[in-house]
Amino acid sequence: MAEREYSRELAEAIDNYLIENDWKISFDEDTGVFRFGLSIDGKLQQIRYVIVVGQQSYTCYAISPIGADKDDARMMKEMAEFTCRANYNLKLGNFELDMRDGEIRFKVHVDSTGMVPNRDIIDNSISCPAAMFERYGRAITGIVFNEEKAENAVAKCEEDL
Structure with missing residues (x-):
């Protein structure tokens, strides 16, 4: 990836948080991208x-080890439906499905215009x-491995809400 502009202050705040929590991370200083597992x-x-740091925001992506x-x-139809159904009531972030390769991820975007997030x-x-x-x-594993229908899979996950 080519070098890109990003806020060093934002990167430092995220780095400090990750170090505080003792997470093993890699950070690309040329691109402002953190990588780690959890x-x-x-x-x-x-x-x-x-985590991709921008000039006035950052985006946190968590990527599933299992895709469609x-x-x-x-399976792709069910996973697309899963994405829509699971996202419907979410307040912070959303699931995404890459229709090209089946990757499933969850994204949270943080606008930091004029401030460094605490x-x-x-x-x-x-x-x-x-x-x-x-x-x-x-729900993801049910759809991928058990041919479960998205509607039923999501409903089971949301029973306790």
Whole structure:
């Protein structure tokens, strides 16, 4: 990836948070991109993070280790429906499905215009995707491995809400 402009202040705030929490991270100083993994509860067990720092915002992506099979039309349809159904009531962030390769990720975008986010904001932007994959992981695995219908899979995940 080519060098790009980003806020060093934002990157430093995120870096400080990650170091405080003792996470093993990599940071590309040329692009302003953090990468790390996180263990979570539930079916998926591990997610991969990419945090892209911009000039006045940052975007936190958590990527599922399991994706949909791009060559399986039924599975891709169910995963697209899962994305719509799961996103419907979400307040912070959203699931995304890459229709080219079946990748499933959760995105939180933080607008930092005129300020550097505090520890709580950074914590929320990183912990929210993990919580969503913990909640909806069994829907993703149900669709991929058990040919479950998205409507039923999401409903099971939302029973306790």
